[in-house]
Amino acid sequence: MTAAASIAGVVLAGGASSRFGRDKAEEIYAGRKLIDWSIAALAPVCGAVFVSGHAHAARESVPDRPRAGLGPLGGLAGALTAARDAGYERLLSLPCDTPHLPEGLLDRLCRSDGAAFALSCPVIGIWPSADADRLAAWLADDGPRAVRAWAEAIGAQAVESDTIPNINRVTDFERLGQK
Template identity: 35%
Template sequence: MREKRHISGFVLAGGKSTRMGRDKAWIVVKGRPMIVHAISALEPICNTVAIVAQGEMYNSLGVPIYQDVVVGAGPLAGICTALAVSDTEVNVFTCCDSPFVVPDLLRLLLEQSEGFDAVVPRMKDAVYPLTAVYKRTCLPAFEACLMAGQLSVKKTIHSVHVKYVDVLDEDPFLEARVLMNINTPRELEKIDAI
């Protein structure tokens, strides 16, 4: 595995949280805001961790914050922003509404990254491109999709050499909820019941 100093980590937090009705990043799950869970998952494996978001609402977290290159263009704009500012070839991403992402999952993706531009987790035929490894080599193709108005990250990743990792097959000790994200009050209620 690459040494920590050669990997940058980014938390995607630029969404509007419209389905939740309030800023998801600050919702407390298991005693901490969801965005703190995301930062904590990245810190053990990344030399630097930053947030890609709009505004200054995350300044208190003590990590660099980068503004989306294209406002209102969704997570693809956040990924492009991060890849453009990154000084490392390998970059690990997660989003602020996935509080159960753990360093072991991210390490698993990193271990599979040799020879690929992107490594994206898959679970039960669903892909999770917002918690993934993207190399800087993705930037030209991703920017082209962004400028063409093709904003779906799931579709955009097909423009690069991508490897999908069936995470539960690769590491049966990972919990099935490791990639779960929380978008609505109902999903939050289900999490609180666990």
């Protein structure tokens, strides 16, 4: 089985963009929307790419689970369910605000045994879809909402990488555009 046949991807795009001041997923950077940078990064290594928390004309949108408002883990739980139900063994996650990823990071994650995440940006990770119900239960029981806490709870491997530029504020966006 090829990696793409067993791995789905998700772009986590459900944040309120409150620090950015407007919908950053729709912000144009170097000729395309930020959300489309993440979709383009996932597409070559994933059999399907979902979008969580944001409508996208070309991709299936998946709802947070067990309910909205739980941050990236709610989006991850919903996407794990969609991936599992579609027959994918694992899910590769990216936020919508990291247009430049270290070379080879996604391939290293995909080659990991079990769950793994980028040490400098834990929402970038690979997760077993079989954990969909477990994560939803964790969130329903008011488990910590930090991705790093979830990763630790399931024994996910931290993968070292170069610093990953993340866009949280307009100044981050402007600084990235100047490089």
